[in-house]
Amino acid sequence: MSKPTPDECLAALRALHGRGGQDVHGELRSLIDVVGQCTPPSAGWLDVLEALREPLEHAQSALSHQYAERPAAPGEDADLALHEVSETWLELAQAYALLARDTAIGPSASTHALLAQRRVHYCAAALIEFIQARRAVPAGMWGALNAAFADAEARGFAWTRAPDALNRAWQAQSAAEAHAEALLIDLSNPFAFDAGQLVTVRELARYFAPYCRLLPEGSDAEDGRRTAYALDLGSDRGLRPLDTLDAGAPLRRFDSSQLVERFREVATRLRKSGQAGDLGLSAAITAEDVVQLLLSLYKPWARGATGRRFARRPGRGTAELNGDWNSIAFFITGKPFEQPTMNTIERSIRADERMLTLGERVTDIMIDDRPDRQRVAARHGHICTQWEMLDQSLGGFRLRRRGSTERLEHRGLVAIRPNDAKSFMLGVVGWVMYREDGALDAGVKLMNGLPRVVAIRSVGIGRERSDIEFQMAFLLEATPALKSPATLVIPAGYFLPHRVVEVHDGRLRGYRLLEIVERGANFDQVTFEAVKVVA
Known part of the structure; x- marks a missing residue:
């Protein structure tokens, strides 16, 4: 059976017009x-590839919805969709690379620049799909991207x-800019963003990529600009802090010094116009949200800063973790949350248990031995999972759980207790990432202050207090050493500015x-001030 011709492929593409993406x-x-x-x-085949780019982007986007909103664990249906999308991008990159090697394509510099840009762009797209799915980038993908850029540079077409009509920011792009876009996304700590934010980070990376360069170490072009990041083009990784790389390797410094002024210009323009679309960004995000994202990206992108607020040190042992709101309260207090009564004394779980088993009231003892506490917790349906501590700092922990089927909600509230600690602390899930072996890695940022479980209710207008139930909340005490005020952690949606509560x-x-x-x-973590409430 004969293979279809380019004209027949173009006709087949036209016949697909109007059909659903997936x-x-x-x-x-x-x-x-x-x-x-x-x-x-080959000229006709290049027309085929260019014609299928837009419908393929829509079809790929439809498939990616299966993993865009939540992490894709290995073996799930979403995992199959992830590999299909990523492999399709790689096949497209390889098709452009094949045409670039074909002498029939001709010597046109503009054509070869297009082929180089498309190859780099789709190698990067395959890699970014794994980031979007909260997955570790598989071995070989950074190597393929770096090799595609190195090839474009060696042939003189990188810049x-x-x-590119699909590039809403510039309507054009070079191979070097497509490479820089991927490097910026990797630098942004992408797993810390939710799905909507990550889309905007990708669009911002595309917008700012033309202002970034890779400079050979010690070259005249370096012009004294020093950043903390560098890249070994022969490696299978993105940018890394310079002090962690082999000094003998042919390193390329990442120069993003132009972004300092560009960030200021863009932030000023957004605040004046209030229109995020001016940057080629999605209409779903507000200008103020973009400005907030720019503030979080300023240090890694514009300043090339790698420093952390708190130094990391290797973690040892395990930590208990729970992300259920009611269970968090139990593990902090040792008893389930109850509506407070003004004239009765609350009883601890240990007291309740002994009264039920012994038939009499005995001395109230806090549950401080773990096996006993876990047994009582399990009876009430409160279960902690055990996580390996990879490293830790004053600000939080990096954890790993192997064979995990647990879902941690990104930006969700958790209670955490390292094995050498006596009490639970409150934290926030800063990022999650599945590894190819199925292990789940997570970053937990600690909230400042010792937590206490409290009950909260609004002061109603025209309603009896007895008609308003209390809700569970957490009070975090002030931490003067960290200049952290006392705060309340309340259910999401409960906050109103200047709302008076009991x-x-x-x-x-x-x-x-x-x-x-x-x-x-x-949840919302909020500041407050004391006021006098009329009884």
């Missing part, structure tokens, strides 16, 4: 396979821009909520 994915992928097996002349922690107090310090997936 439905046509297999047919588009088969067309890429046809190009991959083509023979000269020649090619038209807080019960053994006695009743009045507070006015002031502002949100941190907004999580299921």
Whole structure:
């Protein structure tokens, strides 16, 4: 059976017009396979690849929805979709690379610049899909991307821009800019962003990529600009802190010094216009949200800073973790949350248990031995999972759980206790990432202050207090050494500026909520001031 011609492939593409993205994915992928097996002349096959780019992007986007909103664990249906999307991008990159080696394509510098840019762009796209799915980038993918850029540079086409209608920011891009875009995304600590933020980070990386360069170590072009990051083009990784790389390797310094002024210009423009679309960004994000993202990206992108607020040190042992709101309260207090009563003394779980088993009231003893506490917790449905501590700092922990089927909510509230600690602390899931072996890695940022479980209710207008139930919340004590004020951690959506509430922690107090310090997936951490509440 004869292979289809370029004209027949173009006709097949026209016939797909108007059909749903995911439905046509297999047919588009088969067309890429046809190009991959083509023979000269090549000019017609390049037209096929260019024509299928836009419908393929829609089809790939439809498939990626299976893992865009939550981490894709190995072996799940979402994992299969992830590999299909990533492999399709790699096949497209290889098809462009094949055409670049074909002498029938001709010597046109603009054509070869386009082929080089497309190859780098789709190698990067394959890699970024794993980041979007909260997965470790597989071995070989950074190596393939770096090799594609190195090839473009060796042939003299790395910095020649090619038209690209799918690039909303610039309508054009060079191979070097496509490479820099991926490097910026990797530098952004991408697993710390939610799905919507990550889309914007990718768009911002594309916008700022033209202002970044890779400079040979010690070259005249370096012009004294020193950053903390460098790249070994022969390696299978992205940028790394310079002091962690082999000094004898042919390193390329990452120069992003132009971004300092560009960040200021963009932030000023966004605040004046209030339109994020001016940067080619999605309409779903506000200008103020973009400015907040720019603030978080300024240090790693514009300043090339690798420093952390708190130094890391290797972790030893394990840590207990729980992300259920009611269970968190139990592990902090040793008893389930109950509606406070003003004239009764709350009983601990140990007292309740002994009363039930012995039939009499005995001395109230706090549960401080772990096997006993775990047994009582399990009876009430509160289970902690055990995590390996990879490293830790004053600010938090990097954890790993092997064979995990547990879902940790990104930006969700958790209770955590290292094996050598006596009490639980409150933390926030800063990022999660599945490894290829199925292990789940997570970063937990600690909240400042010793947590206490409290009950909170709003002061109603025209309603009896008895009609308003208390809700569970947490009070974090002030930490003067860290210049951290006392805060309340309340359910998401409960906060209103200047809302007056009653807080019960053994006695009743009045507070006015002031502002949100941190907004999580299921909580708001807020500052407050004491007020007098009329009984």
